[in-house]
Every structure is written in C-alpha cells, then in structure tokens.
Amino acid sequence: MSTQILTLDSHKAGTPPGDLAIWFFIFAELLAFGIFFLAYAFARANNVELFNESQQHLNRESGAINTVVLITSSYFVVRAVAAIREGLSRQCVYWLGAAIGLGGVFLVIKLFEFHAKFSAGISLSTNTFYMFYLSLTIFHFMHVILGMVILAAVMLKAHQGGYTAEHHTGVETGASYWHMVDLLWIILFPLVYVIR
C-alpha cells in the first residue's frame, strides 16, 4: 500500500505536486490575474453597451478553439506526469512535446487574432474594452510562452534521462505551471468572449 502511494504521489503527503516554491508563484500569478479579471468586470459594469458592442467584433470561434487547445494540452501534460511516474521517460518526452506543440497552436491562433485587430486599426487606446482585451490576452499570451519554455526545459531533461519514477519533481513543477496557464484561460474565455 505504501508503495502505491509513493508511485501516485511522490510529493509529501498533503502538499501539491512539484516544488513548493512554484505554488507560491502560481498563487501570486492567480492573485494578479484575479485582480485584472475583476478590474475588467467592474470596468464593464460602467460601460455595458460599449463592452457588449465591442465584444461582438471578437472572434469567438478562435477563443473557443484555443480553450479546447489549452485544455487538451493540459491533459497531455497530465499524461506526461503519469508516464514519468511509471519511469517511462520516452513517453514523457512525447507527451510533453505534444503539449508544447498545442501551446504553439494556441500562440498562432492568437497571433492571427491580434493581427486582425491591429490591421483594423485597433489598439490599446481604441476604447476601454480593447484596452482590457488586448492587455489581458497579451499578458496571458506571455504566460503561455513562459509555460512552453518551462515545459521545453523539462522535456530536454527528461530526454536526457534526468527524471525517474522516484525522482520527477521537475516534471510535476512544470506541469503545475502549465495547468495554471490553462486555468487562467478557462476564466478569461467566458469573461471576455461570452458574458454579455
């Protein structure tokens, strides 16, 4: 029984997977984004018509596809963690590679969206809605890039055989950060693209 628990949860009982430091970082990030989300929501409360009208010009399909992409990418990272817990480094690398690939898909879709907006002459100073839309999504975009860099570093180490079934805190640490990036988009999508 104790061996099973070791395999399932290599971290200390009761604490989250990965390095504890990443969780302080994650909650700091969540706090920052939380304030940003609430600032958007209350700014909208003072400009409902402007926000509803501007929202109609967003590409909701892109937002939904990107939600599916990030959720699936997160699931691939789950599979990477599961693989390394079984000591399967090669499979771990493959799952991480697939997750990073989907991260790239997210960025490309978002770049198309940004390009469309900038081509239409829209900028941060167009109106309050676009100030929030662009700053929120660009801020998140940068977090996706950082998450991909972290996952790439983890993948490289896994490729070099740096993790085992017993010692794989780095994989869980990178995974936790990536799931946070996914979690943030799960809130950002309905907030900016759907709620009206």
Add this chain to the structure above:
Amino acid sequence: MHNIENQRSQFIRPCTRVWLGLLALTSVTYGIGRMELGGTQIVMLVLIITFIKGEMVAGFFMGLRNTSLLWRAIMASWLVIVGGGIAIAYLVGLK
C-alpha cells in the same frame, strides 16, 4: 505492475474523464456565446460552469484533490472570489 495499473485507474482514467468533461462544458459555454445569450440567469450559468471547470483542473490536473484542505481551500476561495466578483460586477452593470 500492480502499481502501474493502480495509477492508471486512480490517476489517468479520472483525468481522461475530466478532459472530456471540460471539452463538453466548453462547448456549452461556446454555444451560449454563439447564440449571444445574455441576462442574469445565463451569466450565472456560465460562471457556475466556469467554476466547475476550474475545480476540475485544480483538483484533477493540478492534483489538489490529494492535498490538504488548506491548499484546496485557497484554490476554491480564489475561484469563488473571482467568479463572485464577476457576478456582482455584472449585476451592478444591470442597474
């Protein structure tokens, strides 16, 4: 071998179900957006769906369901405060 099967049944399979559930809930949110539905009840439904999705990601993908109450409470509090704040702001905007 037993450990591997144990992990698959206790970690991978639940996460696979969560992944599919997240996709299904996303399609509901997208459908609401596509039909451009609005109003208090619709927005509350969207926020409840978002809260459920957040709890699914935090609990299963991030692994918080296996942690102490403190960690789960911090994450749930964040989701409630953000979701509740958005709901209050929406209601303020109706006035």
